[in-house]
Amino acid sequence: MSRVTPVLLYSLTGAVVLSSLSSCKEKKSEEVKKTMNVVYIMCDDHSYQTISAYDQRYMQTPNIDRIASEGVRFTNSFVANSLSGPSRACMLTGKHSHANGFTDNTITFDGSQQTFPKLLQANGYQTAMIGKWHLVSEPTGFDYWDILIGQGDYYNPKFIKNGERVQREGYATNIVTDLAINWMDSIRDKSKPFCLFIHHKAPHRTWMPDLCDLDLYDDVIYPMPENFYDKYEGRIPASKQEMSIIKDMDLVYDLKMADKENEIHTTTGLEEAGRNMYNALNPEQKAAWDKHYDPIIARFKKDKLTGKALAEWKYQQYMHDYMRVIHSVDRNVGRVLKYLEENGLMGNTMIVYTSDQGFYMGEHGWFDKRFMYEESFRTPLMVRLPGGKKGDIDEMVQNIDYGPTILDLAGVKVPSDMHGVSFLPLLKGEKVSDWRKSLYYHFYEYPAEHAVRRHYGVRTDRYKLMHFYNDIDCWELYDLQEDRMEMHNIYGQPGTEKLTKELKDELLRLQVQYDDPIRNIYKD
Structure with a gap:
């Protein structure tokens, strides 16, 4: 620009x-x-x-x-x-x-x-x-x-x-x-x-599109993120989340596979909500909806996708x-x-x-x-x-x-x-x-939907330090210059001691500045 x-x-x-x-x-x-x-x-x-x-x-x-x-x-x-x-x-x-x-x-x-x-x-x-x-x-x-x-x-x-x-x-x-x-x-x-x-x-x-946009981007195949199949090594809280496209994205609720025959069933507890969402449409909206989704549902039932093929189909449907x-x-x-x-x-x-x-x-x-x-x-x-x-x-x-x-x-x-x-x-x-030169972050909502653990942290222009607490106690440290996708937790690795101390000091400084009472509970 x-x-x-x-x-x-x-x-x-x-x-x-x-x-x-x-x-x-x-x-x-x-x-x-x-x-x-x-x-x-x-x-x-x-x-x-x-x-x-x-x-x-x-x-x-x-x-x-x-x-x-x-x-x-x-x-x-x-x-x-x-x-x-x-x-x-x-x-x-x-x-x-x-x-x-x-x-x-x-x-x-x-x-x-x-x-x-x-x-x-x-x-x-x-x-x-x-x-x-x-x-x-x-x-x-x-x-x-x-x-x-x-x-x-x-x-x-x-x-x-x-x-x-x-x-x-x-x-x-x-x-x-x-x-x-x-x-x-x-x-x-x-x-x-x-x-x-x-x-x-x-x-x-x-992610319910406007009726005039239902067929938009039909010919597009979206690129898969390179860490789509992340295994979460060294990141315990990330491994415990419930926001996975593969495991937690509901076919009926999220991806609109509410078939008329009621043959598609899910295990997330959201299937009924998905059907109710469809039933709330007026007749004109249902007609446009059916014209778009019925062929997708038919193909989905015919293909009987599993494993990696199902995961990548869900990703594409979500992205569209x-x-x-x-x-x-x-x-x-x-x-x-x-x-x-x-x-x-x-x-x-x-x-x-x-x-x-x-x-x-x-x-x-x-x-x-x-x-x-x-x-x-x-x-x-x-x-x-x-x-x-x-x-x-x-x-x-x-x-x-x-x-x-x-x-x-x-x-x-x-x-x-x-x-x-x-x-x-x-x-x-x-x-x-x-x-x-730094930012403070604090997330509180656990236990709750998606099971993301409570955590607070500090971010500078290059580094990020996070502390997960409450039912769990672990730290994560990332070098955003070398690891922009935050795949490698370097907390506790040899050579990071000085950096870790500096970031913890900065984290405490921000907690004092903003008077966050958490600083009096969790100290390291």
Whole structure:
């Protein structure tokens, strides 16, 4: 990506400021203040590998890529807790999970606490939350909210609109986009700045494509990750997970093999849920669904696949449906960009595209997220700031930084108790000499679905140290430069003693900085 030095700079409130100080004084009385709006688009489980701005192997996402090409692409963007609800809580509060109280998906988010949308509200912004919320409690800090119930359904989803339940016919990604555009066009007060959150269910499990995309990519064979058949040597927690495409991905629930004859049965306990998912479709949707899936089911039953052939068939089926779902997301991002462009909002609106965490596209043989390994810890992040930097930003950022950044953009003081820091200077192309050199991560949800053990860790630009705890006690250390796929745990190997001590010291420093009480329980 090209790097362009902007002619204009933007103040914290978004007012255009001429680069010459003398000109600034002369033109001060003539300045037209344009407070920056924010459109924040976030998907659920969108892997950076399936955005063509990051990776060309799988598909093209031209509309999402446009945000990066007209703005910045963060090459080192991460989350604080790779799980949907906790990640959203970290984003809203600017704090790690232990501080905002939402450590896992069994908890109800405390909506009375400080969030950055509340601070925007108090400073004259309109705020709206549309789409996936997934924090159990009702949204607070929003002038308008229209949210999916729970995980949400892909087809004919139920919403809660400012407290009222309503079901809408159609496909969730289209509906959420319709609602977002309608809010911008017909509901908001156009004399005030706004911050709009567009939160898609897609591409969360079970990857149900829009009807018009069911046959998309039929002729594509996706490349297998080189560690698809990982045996997890030296990584005990990885060997105990239950998110394997081979063993844990359900034929009926995940891969839509709900045959009319009821001859396909599974052992994961999800078969009935898969059939109920199909039965919830309306007649028109079922007809399109059957036209696509019935021939696949027939071939599957005829072939009687087993072993490696079955594993690789499951991988291809998963990848096809996932890419189809992303294609719909990209199309709808294009609709949002078109609306902003046609309504003169591109010049004073910061546009963000991200995901609540990363996702495994067969790496290590997995789907899902949770682990601190790169594919789930790392998340896509692209930001288009009018007048700002263009190109890549390599500094390490985390989703706890989003709130401070947006507050900074709006000219609102960032509370001292937020753990995150504003990366607005980076968006403006400024050099920040004292930017963070490490990141802290903590995952809590065990025992639970997918059986990923609790762990915390530290990541630097080259190394990663993790400690798995609770029902297990083991450490993992990776050299990300030499072992980018994190296949070789070098913890305890001769010659790593000094590095290990340095990383443990840094880990403790971060735990003290963020006041994580775990530091008082697990010491080494």
